[in-house]
Amino acid sequence: EVQLVESGGGLVQPGGSLGLSCAASGFTFSSHCMSWVRQAPGKGLEWVASIGQDGSEKHYVDSVKGRFTISRDNAKNSLYLQMDSLTAEDTAVYYCARRGGATGWGAFDIWGQGTMVPVSS
Amino acid sequence: EIVLTQSPATLSLSPGERATLSCRASQSVGSLLAWYQQKPGQAPRLLIFDASNRATGIPARFSGSGSGTDFTLTISSLEPEDFAVYYCQQRSKWPLTFGGGTKVEVK
Numbered sequence: 001e002v003q004l005v006e007s008g009g010g011l012v013q014p015g016g017s018l019g020l021s022c023a024a025s026g027f028t029f030s031s032h033c034m035s036w037v038r039q040a041p042g043k044g045l046e047w048v049a050s051i052g053q054d055g056s057e058k059h060y061v062d063s064v065k066g067r068f069t070i071s072r073d074n075a076k077n078s079l080y081l082q083m084d085s086l087t088a089e090d091t092a093v094y095y096c097a098r099r100g101g102a103t104g105w106g107a108f109d110i111w112g113q114g115t116m117v118p119v120s121s
Numbered sequence: 122e123i124v125l126t127q128s129p130a131t132l133s134l135s136p137g138e139r140a141t142l143s144c145r146a147s148q149s150v151g152s153l154l155a156w157y158q159q160k161p162g163q164a165p166r167l168l169i170f171d172a173s174n175r176a177t178g179i180p181a182r183f184s185g186s187g188s189g190t191d192f193t194l195t196i197s198s199l200e201p202e203d204f205a206v207y208y209c210q211q212r213s214k215w216p217l218t219f220g221g222g223t224k225v226e227v228k
Contacts, residue, residue, distance in 0.1 A: 035217075037165075044208065044219060044220075044221050044222045045157075045159075045165060045208055045210070045219040045222075046219065047210075047216060047217040047218065047219065050217070059215050059216070059217075060216075061216045062216070095164055095165075099212075100167075100170070101170070105212070106170060106171070106212070107155035107167055107170035107171070107176075107210070107212065108157070108167060108210070109167045109170070109176060109177075111164035111165055111166070112164065113164055114164055
């Protein structure tokens with residue numbers, strides 16, 4: 001079964017750091033671009049970051065540039081998001097998502113269940 | 122940044138009725154547009170990719186059309202499980218962006 005399972009969410013204080021992980025299974029992880037997408041409570045979806053198949057290409061939404069770092073370990077079929085200097089505006093459910101298609105850069109075709117990150121004192 | 126504007130914000134319909142959802146892009150995205158469905162407490166689910174292609178396992182009552190800046194998601198006859206929020210998303214240019222969503226609710 002194709003599956004993505006996030007972990008690492010939890011309450012963090014403003015200015016703090018947190019690392020998220022996403023374990024992939026059921027598909028060839030190294031063939032797909034992987035991404036993080038977040039959703040603030042009661043709000044819409046916001047793309048956060050993407051990383052190419054070999055980890056050399058990375059893209060971020062402006063609001064997290066310099067604070068968040070996306071990475072992957074193809075040997076462990078895992079995706080990561082290191083979040084530093086967190087603010088209340090980063091409070092959201094964070095989803096790990098696979099980009100599909102023949103090139104592995106298509107639409108988000110597989111999603112994890114999400115992990116909640118509340119940023120509050 | 123490409124801004125995606127979805128309309129209407131809310132669509133109130135009855136089961137069996139036809140739903141027509143719109144997504145307009147601030148600049149051309151070609152056909153690189155997808156549609157997602159999200160139910161409360163669940164992750165989004167891919168419905169349509171590249172403007173008009175149904176994802177695996179998606180019923181034929183869902184169809185997508187359009188290119189350039191104007192796109193439509195049509196649900197031909199609403200089933201009870203179709204009442205949800207729908208998002209469009211473009212992958213033409215970085216940053217990837219989503220529309221604000223259309224909520225399809227029971228009338």
